[in-house]
Amino acid sequence: TKEHEFSLGVFFVAYSQEAADTLACRENRGYCSFAACSAPLVDVGTCRGGKLKCCKW
Secondary structure, three states, X not given: OHHHHHHHHHHHHHHHHXXXXXXXXXXXXXXXXXXXXXXXXXXXXXXXXXXXXXXXO
């Protein structure tokens, strides 16, 4: 149905947006963390569409 196709489309768009910041974090040699980054780690961005922190040494 059209409604089903629309909801799948929304899911894939949301997923690709989440993947973009996660990919950027990893390309910057960072890693995704549920908690705030603590010294000596630095907060350099987000992961999972802003739900997680991207930490880097």
